[in-house]
Amino acid sequence: MSLKYTPDHEWILVEGDIATVGITHHAQDALGDVVFVDLPEVGASIDAKAVAGVVESVKAAADVYMPVSGTVTEVNEALRADPALANSDPLGAGWFFKVQLSNPAELDGLMDKTSYDSFAANN
Template sequence: MTIRFTEDHEWISLDGDVATVGITTFAQSQLGDVVFVEVPEAGRALTKGKDAAVVESVKAASEVFAPVDGTVVEGNQAVVEDPSLVNSDPQGAGWFFKMTLASPAQLDGLMDQAAYDAFVEGQH
């Protein structure tokens, strides 16, 4: 299983042909208490860097971008019903959607765990 990260603080984890996408522990800590989540419908085509989902805290709305090109397989209804999962388990039960990849090689352009940790460190 490969996990990669974007500069917009999404994570993408590839298992076989299907990748799971969410926002990072750092991202949820910056957002604060999540009160609303909108996830994409199965079958929707996603474009790398474009809107894929929405996450809102008490104060503000943020977009979740597609880390790579592909097609949505499933949106996580559990986070729609209980948005606080994004805070309590952002890189587990708080995932946003699953997708198939149009071009798996795009993952190579994203950060690995060590690179992302250094990137977050540089944000302080």
């Protein structure tokens, strides 16, 4: 298992060739109370850095970007039913979708926890 982060405040947990994607604590803190999520369709092939979904809060709406290229294999229906999971457990029950990696080398361009923590503190 490998946990990586994007400059757009998504996290990606890689297990083999499947990765789980969500938003970070920093992102949900900045957004405030999440009230709606728009998740990608299962089977959709999405390129790295393309918009994969939307998260809306009482303060703002923000795009959720695909950290790496791949095909969506599963979406979190519990999050769709209870968007507040993105606030209460962003790195657990509040995950957004799972993707089968099409280019695992793209993971090398993402940040580890130490790098991300430093980045988030300054952005």
